Amino acid sequence: MAKRRSLEVPSSDALQRMEEEFRRETPGPRSAVAPIAQIAAETAAIHDPRPPEARAEAARDRAEAAAFRDAQGRGLVMLDLLLDEIEPDALVRDRMVIDAAELDELQLAISRNGLRLPIEVFPRPGESRPWGLLSGYRRLMAVRALRDINRDGRYDRIKAVARDPQAMGGTFAAMVEENEIRAALSHYERGRIAVIAAQQGAFPNAEAAVDALFPVASKAKRSKIRSFALIFEELGDMLKFPETLREKDGLRLAQALRDGAEAPLREALADHAPISADDEAALIATTLDTLAAPAPDPRKGGRPKRTPGPRAVASSGFIIEAQEEPDGWVIRLGGPRRADRALVDELVRQLQYLLDKPD
Missing domain, CATH: 3.90.1530.10 (Conserved hypothetical protein from pyrococcus furiosus pfu- 392566-001, ParB domain)
Incomplete structure (x- = not known):
C-alpha cells in the first residue's frame, strides 16, 4: 500500500511569491483600442515629427473645422x-x-x-x-x-x-417655401413656377411639380394651381397682366382652354393689345362670352340625357317602358305589382325567341 504524502500549508511569504509570479505571467485587461488602430496611431506618431502637444492641437483644429462646415451647411453661420x-x-x-x-x-x-x-x-x-x-x-x-x-x-x-x-427639397421648393411664408404668391405665380420647374427638368411634368412645390396645400388648392399653370403654358406669352387674374376669372379661362379656346383667345389678345389689367380682363371675358358652349362630354360625369321610348300598360297592371341610352336600349318592368323571378326569366326567353327569329 502506497504511503500517503502529508500536505503542508504554505507560509505567507510563499503565498506572496506565488501571487507575484502569477501577475507577471498573466496578461492585463484587453485594451479598448483595436490592435490595427493602435498600430496605425503608433506608425503615424513615428512619421509625424511634431510633438504630442502639436499633434493634439492639429486634431482639435480638424474637429473644429468639421463642426464649422456642419454648422455652415445647416444655416447656423x-x-x-x-x-x-x-x-x-x-x-x-x-x-x-x-x-x-x-x-x-x-x-x-x-x-x-x-x-x-x-x-x-x-x-x-x-x-x-x-x-x-x-x-x-x-x-x-x-x-x-x-x-x-x-x-x-x-x-x-x-x-x-x-x-x-x-x-x-430642391432650389425651387426652397424658394417657393420662403415666398409662401413671407409674401403669398398669386395662383398664376404658383402655376408659372411649377411649369418652369418642370421645363428645366426639376420635375417630370407640371402636375408633379405642383405636388412637390406645394405639398401642404389642399387638393382643391393644387387643382386651382394646375388650372393657372395651364393658362401660363398656353397664354403666358400673350398676357400682359396675368398676375392680376382673379381666381374666378382664371378658373373660367382655364376651363375654356381645356375646351379648345386657345386659338380665338390668342387672336383676340393679338388684335386688341390691352393697355391695362382691367382692359385685358374685359377682353378675355368678352371673348369667352362669344364662344359657343362646347358639347357636353359624357366622360366627365353626370347623368347623360335619355331619349324617351315606347311605353305600354298590361292588363295585369305591369308597366313596360323602353328607354334609349347612348349604348343601347333599356327595358324596364314596373307598376303597382312586383314581378317575380319566374316571370322575368320567361320574359327574357320570349325576347331571345323574338331576336333569334330570322328576318
Missing part, C-alpha cells in the same frame, strides 16, 4: 458676401412683380436700421459669381440700390446664410 459674388438670377424667380413703393420702403428701413434678416444663398462651384440667390430677392435689390446711391463702401457687402438646396 452668417456669411459676409460681396454683392458682386451673388448671382440674383441663378433661379427663375417665382415672384413676377416687385412693388416699387414696397421696395422704396424696404430700402429706407435698411438705411436706417441695417439689414435685420440675411438673404439665403447656395454655392455655385466654378462660376464667376460663386453664390446663387435662393431667397431674399427684394432685400438684395434694396441693398444694391443703396450701394449705387451712396458709393462709399457701406453697402458693398450683405449678410447671408448658406443653404444646401437639396436638403431643403
Whole structure:
C-alpha cells in the first residue's frame, strides 16, 4: 500500500511569491483600442515629427473645422458676401412683380436700421459669381440700390446664410417655401413656377411639380394651381397682366382652354393689345362670352340625357317602358305589382325567341 504524502500549508511569504509570479505571467485587461488602430496611431506618431502637444492641437483644429462646415451647411453661420459674388438670377424667380413703393420702403428701413434678416444663398462651384440667390430677392435689390446711391463702401457687402438646396427639397421648393411664408404668391405665380420647374427638368411634368412645390396645400388648392399653370403654358406669352387674374376669372379661362379656346383667345389678345389689367380682363371675358358652349362630354360625369321610348300598360297592371341610352336600349318592368323571378326569366326567353327569329 502506497504511503500517503502529508500536505503542508504554505507560509505567507510563499503565498506572496506565488501571487507575484502569477501577475507577471498573466496578461492585463484587453485594451479598448483595436490592435490595427493602435498600430496605425503608433506608425503615424513615428512619421509625424511634431510633438504630442502639436499633434493634439492639429486634431482639435480638424474637429473644429468639421463642426464649422456642419454648422455652415445647416444655416447656423452668417456669411459676409460681396454683392458682386451673388448671382440674383441663378433661379427663375417665382415672384413676377416687385412693388416699387414696397421696395422704396424696404430700402429706407435698411438705411436706417441695417439689414435685420440675411438673404439665403447656395454655392455655385466654378462660376464667376460663386453664390446663387435662393431667397431674399427684394432685400438684395434694396441693398444694391443703396450701394449705387451712396458709393462709399457701406453697402458693398450683405449678410447671408448658406443653404444646401437639396436638403431643403430642391432650389425651387426652397424658394417657393420662403415666398409662401413671407409674401403669398398669386395662383398664376404658383402655376408659372411649377411649369418652369418642370421645363428645366426639376420635375417630370407640371402636375408633379405642383405636388412637390406645394405639398401642404389642399387638393382643391393644387387643382386651382394646375388650372393657372395651364393658362401660363398656353397664354403666358400673350398676357400682359396675368398676375392680376382673379381666381374666378382664371378658373373660367382655364376651363375654356381645356375646351379648345386657345386659338380665338390668342387672336383676340393679338388684335386688341390691352393697355391695362382691367382692359385685358374685359377682353378675355368678352371673348369667352362669344364662344359657343362646347358639347357636353359624357366622360366627365353626370347623368347623360335619355331619349324617351315606347311605353305600354298590361292588363295585369305591369308597366313596360323602353328607354334609349347612348349604348343601347333599356327595358324596364314596373307598376303597382312586383314581378317575380319566374316571370322575368320567361320574359327574357320570349325576347331571345323574338331576336333569334330570322328576318
